[in-house]
Amino acid sequence: MASLLEIHGLSKVYADGTAALKDVSFSVRRGEFVAVIGPSGAGKSTLLRCINRLVKPSGGEIRFQEIDAAGASGRQVRQLRRQTGMIFQHYNLIQRVSVLRNVLHGRLGYMNAFSGSLGLFSRKDVEEAKRILHRLGLSQQMYKRADELSGGQQQRVGIARALSQKPELILADEPIASLDPVTSRAIMEHLSDICRADGITCIVNLHQVAMARDYATRIIGIHKGEVVFDGPPGELSEDVIHRIYGAAPDGREQGGEALAGA
Numbered sequence: 001m002a003s004l005l006e007i008h009g010l011s012k013v014y015a016d017g018t019a020a021l022k023d024v025s026f027s028v029r030r031g032e033f034v035a036v037i038g039p040s041g042a043g044k045s046t047l048l049r050c051i052n053r054l055v056k057p058s059g060g061e062i063r064f065q066e067i068d069a070a071g072a073s074g075r076q077v078r079q080l081r082r083q084t085g086m087i088f089q090h091y092n093l094i095q096r097v098s099v100l101r102n103v104l105h106g107r108l109g110y111m112n113a114f115s116g117s118l119g120l121f122s123r124k125d126v127e128e129a130k131r132i133l134h135r136l137g138l139s140q141q142m143y144k145r146a147d148e149l150s151g152g153q154q155q156r157v158g159i160a161r162a163l164s165q166k167p168e169l170i171l172a173d174e175p176i177a178s179l180d181p182v183t184s185r186a187i188m189e190h191l192s193d194i195c196r197a198d199g200i201t202c203i204v205n206l207h208q209v210a211m212a213r214d215y216a217t218r219i220i221g222i223h224k225g226e227v228v229f230d231g232p233p234g235e236l237s238e239d240v241i242h243r244i245y246g247a248a249p250d251g252r253e254q255g256g257e258a259l260a261g262a
């Protein structure tokens with residue numbers, strides 16, 4: 001099957017000289033659930049942000065469907081962002097606005113500037129947003145302000161907003177890092193269900209190795225900006241985990257929190 005996303009020789013050097021990504025290459029097929037793991041500062045967020053062009057790559061190629069994401073024009077970047085839903089650690093909701101309206105913001109990329117600025121969403125978009133909120137168990141919350149919700153509920157709104165875009169790809173940057181273990185599993189279940197039932201490809205940055213093992217169909221391990229593992233969860237041996245997280249000189253592993261749940 002053709003790849004949805006192909007990355008070749010991707011590099012990112014920030015203005016201060018930090019080389020966050022070095023010669024990263026992999027491709028992702030439709031329907032895959034990819035977990036990206038690695039220690040703090042490995043380059044996970046930079047990778048996701050290069051894919052939807054929140055960060056401009058320094059070199060290499062990113063091909064998303066027909067779009068050359070690395071060299072995309074402004075119009076192509078807008079098209080790319082329409083087709084890629086982004087989910088953030090801190091939810092990035094508009095706090096004083098209703099849950100329903102936050103979800104409808106996922107439709108802005110499809111509207112002209114005039115309708116978008118006035119929030120003139122179509123009846124069809126509103127009905128679809130309500131359906132998505134119902135699916136995520138948030139029917140009772142849809143008219144509440146976002147800041148009245150718990151963290152887990154806010155992250156479900158973040159997922160609902162991404163779904164309302166009707167994306168081909170969901171990029172989730174540490175979506176459970178601020179949540180307790182039970183709520184984290186509920187969020188991972190929702191993402192997994194979306195991937196399986198809707199065929200939406202997911203790339204999820206995670207700190208917890210156990211979560212990656214339990215939910216991903218494929219794991220990519222990054223260490224200091226380089227891919228050091230790319231394979232199914234079953235191949236994530238202790239040796240591989242040490243290669244990804246590295247070992248401190250005194251023998252203690254780095255990323256102890258990540259390994260604790262491994």
Ligand SMILES: Nc1ncnc2c1ncn2[C@@H]1O[C@H](COP(=O)(O)OP(=O)(O)OP(=O)(O)O)[C@@H](O)[C@H]1O
Pocket residue numbers: 014015016018019020038039040041042043044045046047
């Ligand atoms: N805007 C920036 N300017 C300069 N350096 C940056 C910038 N953003 C990230 N970096 C650096 O790039 C490297 C990779 O950072 P990145 O946030 O991608 O890692 P990460 O694996 O997502 O880390 P974490 O798990 O802690 O979020 C780090 O050394 C970081 O300090």
